[in-house]
Amino acid sequence: MLWKLSLTGIKGRFKDYLVLFSGLIMSSAIFYMFEALATNKDFVTSNSPIGMAAIVFQIGSVLLGIITLVYIIYANSFLMSMRRRDYGMFMMLGAKGRKIAQLIAAETLVIGTAATLIGTAIGIGLTQVVSQFLLSRLDMHIKHFSPLYLPAVITTLIFFIVLFIIAAVVNQYQLLKTPVLQLLHDDQQPNRIKENKVTRLIQIVLGLVFLAVGYYMMIAIATFQVMGLVIALVTIVLGTYFLFNAFFGWLLMLLKRNEKLRNKGLNNFTLAQLSFRIKDYTKMLALVAMLFALALGAITVGIGYQNEIPKIADSASAYDVVLNQPTQKALTLTKDLKGVKQTATYQVKEDAKTVYYRTAQLKQTPLLTMEYGKTGSVSTETKVRQVPLRELQTGDTYLFRSIQVPSQTAKAVKLVSNEVFAQIAAPTKVVKTYDVQDFSANLPVIKKLYQEQLKANPELKANPESDSSKYVSYKMANGVFSGLEFMGFFLGIAFLAMLASCLMFKILSGAASDVKRYTMLAKIGVRQSLLKQSIAKEIGALFLLPGIVGVVHVLFGLQMFKELMIDPYNQIWIPFGIFIVLYAVYYAVTTWLYRGIVLKETKFGE
Numbered sequence: 001m002l003w004k005l006s007l008t009g010i011k012g013r014f015k016d017y018l019v020l021f022s023g024l025i026m027s028s029a030i031f032y033m034f035e036a037l038a039t040n041k042d043f044v045t046s047n048s049p050i051g052m053a054a055i056v057f058q059i060g061s062v063l064l065g066i067i068t069l070v071y072i073i074y075a076n077s078f079l080m081s082m083r084r085r086d087y088g089m090f091m092m093l094g095a096k097g098r099k100i101a102q103l104i105a106a107e108t109l110v111i112g113t114a115a116t117l118i119g120t121a122i123g124i125g126l127t128q129v130v131s132q133f134l135l136s137r138l139d140m141h142i143k144h145f146s147p148l149y150l151p152a153v154i155t156t157l158i159f160f161i162v163l164f165i166i167a168a169v170v171n172q173y174q175l176l177k178t179p180v181l182q183l184l185h186d187d188q189q190p191n192r193i194k195e196n197k198v199t200r201l202i203q204i205v206l207g208l209v210f211l212a213v214g215y216y217m218m219i220a221i222a223t224f225q226v227m228g229l230v231i232a233l234v235t236i237v238l239g240t241y242f243l244f245n246a247f248f249g250w251l252l253m254l255l256k257r258n259e260k261l262r263n264k265g266l267n268n269f270t271l272a273q274l275s276f277r278i279k280d281y282t283k284m285l286a287l288v289a290m291l292f293a294l295a296l297g298a299i300t301v302g303i304g305y306q307n308e309i310p311k312i313a314d315s316a317s318a319y320d321v322v323l324n325q326p327t328q329k330a331l332t333l334t335k336d337l338k339g340v341k342q343t344a345t346y347q348v349k350e351d352a353k354t355v356y357y358r359t360a361q362l363k364q365t366p367l368l369t370m371e372y373g374k375t376g377s378v379s380t381e382t383k384v385r386q387v388p389l390r391e392l393q394t395g396d397t398y399l400f401r402s403i404q405v406p407s408q409t410a411k412a413v414k415l416v417s418n419e420v421f422a423q424i425a426a427p428t429k430v431v432k433t434y435d436v437q438d439f440s441a442n443l444p445v446i447k448k449l450y451q452e453q454l455k456a457n458p459e460l461k462a463n464p465e466s467d468s469s470k471y472v473s474y475k476m477a478n479g480v481f482s483g484l485e486f487m488g489f490f491l492g493i494a495f496l497a498m499l500a501s502c503l504m505f506k507i508l509s510g511a512a513s514d515v516k517r518y519t520m521l522a523k524i525g526v527r528q529s530l531l532k533q534s535i536a537k538e539i540g541a542l543f544l545l546p547g548i549v550g551v552v553h554v555l556f557g558l559q560m561f562k563e564l565m566i567d568p569y570n571q572i573w574i575p576f577g578i579f580i581v582l583y584a585v586y587y588a589v590t591t592w593l594y595r596g597i598v599l600k601e602t603k604f605g606e
Contacts, residue, residue, distance in 0.1 A: 023501035028119030035152035105168040112164030203246035210239030266534040292550030295495030300575040302488015305481040316473030318368035321434040330452035339437030500586035511597040
């Protein structure tokens with residue numbers, strides 16, 4: 001009988017359960033994807049360039065696990081808020097607490113296990129798509145990889161089932177310790193603000209000071225390093241909490257004192273709604289602001305690292321293509337290069353100790369080299385410059401590194417006249433250089449030219465560190481940063497899904513208690529359009545405030561990457577735009593669901 005009543009209750013709240021169910025599916029799907037890419041040992045060991053990406057994905061799965069734990073707590077709270085009144089009614093009708101506890105455990109485990117199984121299946125498909133996309137960006141073939149990886153399946157199932165077992169135990173404990181009357185009227189308990197101006201002022205000041213210290217630590221991360229990161233994490237969390245806990249209530253108070261604003265439409269009712277559960281909301285908003293910053297930061301840094309790849313390649317060499325002893329096939333391929341800006345040919349001879357270049361050629365087509373600013377900093381601007389002939393005549397071998405053949409690295413360099421060059425008893429070698437308008441657009445041709453370069457210079461395979469070509473630098477950067485890009489993007493999406501779902505569940509869990517207030521407003525003649533506007537404003541404020549704080553956190557947080565990225569703010573509008581659109585979708589869905597709950601009986605109010 002209890003099962004029948006329970007299923008009837010779930011059916012009546014199917015829309016709300018669907019939100020919970022979809023959120024759990026998404027979290028388990030992305031968790032599986034990270035585990036499958038990070039823990040597949042055969043795949044990692046057989047494809048060594050993936051090693052760094054695997055480490056990055058493993059870090060992502062740990063972070064995702066922590067956030068998932070927080071998410072499950074709030075999802076579980078939402079589940080209980082929907083059912084507490086029903087459970088109280090069952091107990092009023094004579095059901096034993098033990099039976100209700102068993103029913104709670106069964107419902108929690110069934111919903112959680114079903115969502116995890118479906119999410120894992122979706123994760124397998126997602127892993128296939130993402131891995132292929134990732135590896136195509138890494139520009140390599142793979143071995144020993146399958147999207148269905150049993151250890152990752154087992155890890156995902158165990159992790160989520162353990163979480164739901166813990167949630168079921170907590171639910172049982174909370175229910176059995178709660179009086180029946182409180183279960184029936186628990187959602188009607190207001191949470192008022194304690195009017196203490198001194199305490200509020202102290203919290204606002206502390207919040208601003210903590211945030212200022214945290215932001216400074218992120219800006220000066222090169223000086224403080226790990227200690228600065230720890231201090232920033234602690235102070236920003238505390239600052240965010242104090243700011244929301246005090247500032248939000250103070251802001252509401254100021255808005256309520258503004259008579260013009262308060263008396264416009266249903267603003268007074270909307271502000272009263274926000275004040276009704278202010279303490280619960282401020283705690284949630286502080287958490288959402290931090291998760292928002294983590295999610296947006298992950299996407300921004302991930303995409304930012306992908307944008308770094310061509311910049312790092314450009315800073316490695318002054319030439320897009322350098323061909324030492326080019327084969328006929330290589331010369332034919334160069335005709336497929338698009339947007340060639342400049343090409344040069346240099347003749348070289350070498351003996352046991354010295355490499356000889358023709359002065360006339362270097363005078364006619366000056367050698368190009370990279371000029372760096374502050375040594376050792378990735379963020380330093382680099383530029384290509386022409387090397388004056390007098391500088392080349394000093395014999396500095398580093399200046400010739402970009403066009404040297406592999407065997408020349410340990411030899412001296414000497415510039416000679418055409419006559420002297422002709423008298424040197426050694427075969428003439430040819431070096432051809434090419435500069436193009438867009439390196440990325442010519443990448444397929446450049447890859448083929450690199451393969452021909454390996455054939456013509458077998459020394460490169462035996463001594464790959466001597467290869468300073470732009471394509472090699474591109475491959476190395478792509479192998480590292482592509483993993484960071486995809487980890488950042490999918491970890492950010494997972495964070496977003498869970499933080500927005502947490503806020504959604506918190507808002508919807510209080511919707512049942514609002515039905516009477518909206519019904520009363522409808523009965524006294526308030527138009528439904530005004531009620532909808534009030535709901536949109538109330539929920540909009542709850543989404544907007546943590547979003548603004550999260551964006552500010554990210555803007556300061558990107559300062560930490562100035563030593564690791566050339567320009568962490570490059571094209572920042574792309575990740576911000578993607579994230580804001582997705583966040584707005586969650587806001588729209590939450591508003592729609594909330595309206596469906598509180599306005600379902602107010603149609604006569606039109």
